[in-house]
Amino acid sequence: xxxxxxxxxxxxxxxxxxxxxxxxxxxxxxxxxxxxxxxxxxxxxxxxxxxxxxxxxxxxxxxxxxxxxxxxxxxxxxxxxxxxxxxxxxxxxxxxxxxxxxxxxxxxxxxxxxxxxxxxxxx
Numbered sequence: 721x722x723x724x725x726x727x728x729x730x731x732x733x734x735x736x737x738x739x740x741x742x743x744x745x746x747x748x749x750x751x752x753x754x755x756x757x758x759x760x761x762x763x764x765x766x767x768x769x770x771x772x773x774x775x776x777x778x779x780x781x782x783x784x785x786x787x788x789x790x791x792x793x794x795x796x797x798x799x800x801x802x803x804x805x806x807x808x809x810x811x812x813x814x815x816x817x818x819x820x821x822x823x824x825x826x827x828x829x830x831x832x833x834x835x836x837x838x839x840x841x842x843x
Contacts, residue, residue, distance in 0.1 A: 729837030
């Protein structure tokens, strides 16, 4: 079992930045971020695996950066140039094994989930 705890959410104006953190109780090979806005389905954001390979959805490319500190078992999401459309609850997800490129953006791929941290971007 893996416990995941997100932190770093908050309220920020458009154009601002936030850094989310996800502390894991142990190392997992594949990790990622998802987000869910009110009334909308959960959607993928960014992913990283044990080789350091990263994947981003088009809407956040160039603005968000996913990284990890394996010594601390912590996943990060640096979010710059935030837009109102980025407002959502952000969830950290993890899986012990390597996941395929096509499946890493599916929430059903991930076995472990955090409780989420709220990000609110105002104009």
